[in-house]
Amino acid sequence: MNEDKAKADLVRYLQTAREALVWKLDGLSEYDVRRPLTPTGTNLLGLVKHVASVELGYFGDTFGRPSGEPLPWFEDDAEPNADMWATPDESREDIVGLYRRSWKHAETVFAELPLDAVGRVPWWPAERSEVTLHQILVHMIAETDRHAGHADIVRELVDGSAGLREGNDNLGGDPSGWEEHRNRLEEAAKAAKEAKTADPGLPA
Template sequence: MTKRVPFQGAEKESLFAALDRHREAVLWKLEGLDDEQLRRPMTASGTSLLGLVKHLGGAELGWFCRTFGRATGPLPFDLDEDEQSDLRVRPDESTADVLTFYARARASADQVIEELALDDLGRAWFGDEVSLRWVLIHMATETARHAGHMDIVRELIDGRTGDHNRG
């Protein structure tokens, strides 16, 4: 069943629900595809479904954990060495590895969201202070943006469209 943002929910609950709804859409875009289809670059820039999931895992850890001084655990990429490495799945990374990384990132982010208040401040990678509220809005937007990319990539692979299972 598709998650909904509460029509009259509290602000934090609503922001979290918006993020989580888009996270579910990201995972739904992967259903029913084999490893080759998940890894297949479908644009000139090399965008693949699995690469977008890896990128979103890194974004969750960066924005929720690093910003608020929490550990990220090991990252399966090195942006200092290659600024696009979070968007590519290496041959030695399995689909299960990427999905496990995304699940770990989501769980870590969820813990930060649970523990902090919306007005609590952290320091973004570019040096400015940002609130948890801002990070939640940013990550809901970022996740929705990439879920939209995934919708197009999925349609190119097998014609399937939509953002959630309607059944």
């Protein structure tokens, strides 16, 4: 496979994950895109803010191409996890706009650097801080897909919406049957628990 094809494949997978993450905000109120749905505060707009911010770092600073975007939540005096939630002063448009600008910034890096271009991740341990563009593309695909998965669950908890991306939910089955399906799984889980209680020798 030649380099252009390999790079195009990686960028395509990254863009698919990016768009899936942003899509999870569609149709929700300001409250619902921000409200925490897990004990650690995971929320939809915070996920977008975080991924936008780290992408600017990985495709910018790592390769000596800082974006110039101010990221006060990464300053030394910022509170922990400030990149994982949106303040009342940070609009949805601000954060999604930042994310889309990070895509544009990355486009110039992809266009101008080969996959074997060497960079350095300043916040990684010194012994593994030297990286290639290929490695960072793979890293950001994994990072973005991981958080898109978080967004899948959070969005389902907000309003029951689920799916891979617009026009393709990738779920299969009849949506009217999900409650019955969930109840069946609950019964299976209870039966497994009872079986384990009855026979402690079974695997946990």
